[in-house]
Amino acid sequence: MNENQEYFLYLLSCKINNRKVEIYKEDVDWQEICNLANMHNLITIVFSAVNDLPSEFRPPLEIYNKLKKYVLLYAQKSARVDKLLQELIDTFEHKGLNHIIIKGYILKNYYPSPEYRSMTDVDILIKPQDRQKAHQIMMESGYENFIQEKTVWNYKKNKSHIEMHTQLIEKEIKQDIDYKKYFSNPWEHTQSLGREHSYTLNREYHLIYLLVHIAKHFYSCGCGVRMIMDIAVYLNKFDDLDWDYIWAELDKLDLRLLGQNILILCNKWFDTKLNFEYTIDQKFYDKLSETILLGGTFGFYNSNFRIAQIRNESKHNDSSKKARVLKQMIFPSYDEIIKLDQYKFLRGRKYLLGFAWIYRGFYQLKSRGIGSLGYVNSVLNSDKKIDEQREIMNKLGL
Incomplete structure (x- = not known):
């Protein structure tokens, strides 16, 4: 993690632990922190932390006003x-x-x-x-x-x-x-x-479900900071959970290793101070933290979703996996495309699917230009990221 990412997590930790922000930094890249807050849908809590800072340590006015505008809109929502x-x-x-x-x-x-x-x-x-x-x-x-x-x-x-x-x-x-x-x-x-x-x-069952939900997200695309923060907040709320029962149930689900690693992140990121002796290799901790921080709320950033699709297509060789994923990207199925609001005209009109593909292609090129081809390139050159994801999944017990 770089210093901006560490400061981002520090700001979150202060707010969920109901502490004032006491570390002030002059060399913060507030644009990066703002981007992280946006990626992880955490602008409201970051803005609250920012307001704890003396004015000379706050973001530039332009960034501050953007955060404030979002917070006001979110309050209405x-x-x-x-x-x-x-x-x-x-x-x-x-x-x-x-x-x-x-x-x-x-x-x-x-x-x-x-x-x-x-x-x-x-x-x-x-x-x-x-x-x-x-x-x-x-x-x-x-x-x-x-x-x-x-x-x-x-x-x-x-x-x-x-x-x-x-x-x-x-x-x-x-x-x-x-x-x-x-x-x-x-x-x-x-x-x-x-x-x-x-x-x-109930308390124990809900926590087990939340951990299984995290496992599902890791398997399909990755999880974000907010999911880990939810666990930390949960543990702060309930400090008398029946851990013997929880670990026994996680053993039934073969998710003890995942649970241990999530709790380690809660301790390191959010100062939960859980009393256990689990350890994590520093190199793996750094890679896991980077993957979560750069993945966004549900792990969809940095093409994680498409790369996970390739990783999970175990019945096919690497070339055919990539071809299948590219086909899904360029020609999404009717069931997938109607989930998007801009294609609601398609609902109940499956015969217009070909037209929707053409419209989507032109829209992507117009709105993103040549950058829209970046996703295609990320799939074609995904071997290294696939290996990294597999290593993380193995060490999480997934």
């Missing part, structure tokens, strides 16, 4: 999401629909200030047999259903997104572990949110 979700929960209660709220919307309330934890959507789990009942409620509540996949349907209203799941795990992570079966009975591991039909997962 957050208030809108809170209002819509409370209205939806009230409707679920009135209609008798049991539901479990998971991940971001629950986690943000564990931060010293909920605004520190940004969200892109709200995740809600329902029972499979309640799918149509939930769908009718969403439609009657004015939501648009824009994606229907097997176990998750996506809804939006006033630029707020709801993901309605019927399973906690949609895809397997390791071939020899049945993660879907392990998480097939989440209703036995819930705690009430103070309403008759509204729940979240």
